[in-house]
Amino acid sequence: SFVLTQPPSVSVAPGKTARISCGGDKIAETGVHWYQHKPGQAPLLVIYYDSDRPSGIPERFSGSKSGNTATLTISRVEAGDEADYYCQVWDPSSDHVFGTGTKVTVL
Amino acid sequence: QVHLVQSGAEVKKPGASVKVSCEASGYTFTSYALHWVRQAPGQRLEWMGWINTGTGNAKYSQNFQGRVIITRDTSASTAYMELSSLRSVDTAVYYCARAAKGSSGYFLYYFDNWGQGTLVTVPS
Numbered sequence: 001s002f003v004l005t006q007p008p009s010v011s012v013a014p015g016k017t018a019r020i021s022c023g024g025d026k027i028a029e030t031g032v033h034w035y036q037h038k039p040g041q042a043p044l045l046v047i048y049y050d051s052d053r054p055s056g057i058p059e060r061f062s063g064s065k066s067g068n069t070a071t072l073t074i075s076r077v078e079a080g081d082e083a084d085y086y087c088q089v090w091d092p093s094s095d096h097v098f099g100t101g102t103k104v105t106v107l
Numbered sequence: 108q109v110h111l112v113q114s115g116a117e118v119k120k121p122g123a124s125v126k127v128s129c130e131a132s133g134y135t136f137t138s139y140a141l142h143w144v145r146q147a148p149g150q151r152l153e154w155m156g157w158i159n160t161g162t163g164n165a166k167y168s169q170n171f172q173g174r175v176i177i178t179r180d181t182s183a184s185t186a187y188m189e190l191s192s193l194r195s196v197d198t199a200v201y202y203c204a205r206a207a208k209g210s211s212g213y214f215l216y217y218f219d220n221w222g223q224g225t226l227v228t229v230p231s
Contacts, residue, residue, distance in 0.1 A: 042222060
């Protein structure tokens, strides 16, 4: 089945840039979506279809894709960005698949 | 404003069933699909299935086929997820999530609103 691989953790100093990758076969052929998930809260959509940002999400959050790797970039990181981040795609054979998740720690 | 409010935490014995509800408000219930996603402790999010709230048709992940049933009550703007034959590995937080919708009216493949989650505990 479809597997999406993310780095387990990313550490970043406040004000710097965090980049979270999401790799998997066929990513190039489908839209990638990103969620921020804080403990005890509902997941929050931060990027959809590779690079579109929902209303209310700061411009500091951006997405890109190259080949079979998608990247979520958080610029000017703030303490409030500390969370788990998941990528997600839809595949006809696997339906909705989430990535392994990346814990972002703000130093 | 869209709200998805889920039922409270449950503790179930192995072999039992659990039914979690998700009450929607702030939009036309039958115009958007609802999905169910769970997260076991330390694990990734896992998609379970979805229901077309307009038609009542549901589709399930192969990982839960035969054990999960998703239904809805349009008069109550509420969707339900029932999971049977519970095991300790089913201990997880269960979320309902609304599928986004495009301007053409088709359901999109991401989730724009989520419920607050329901903890289901199945002691071993």
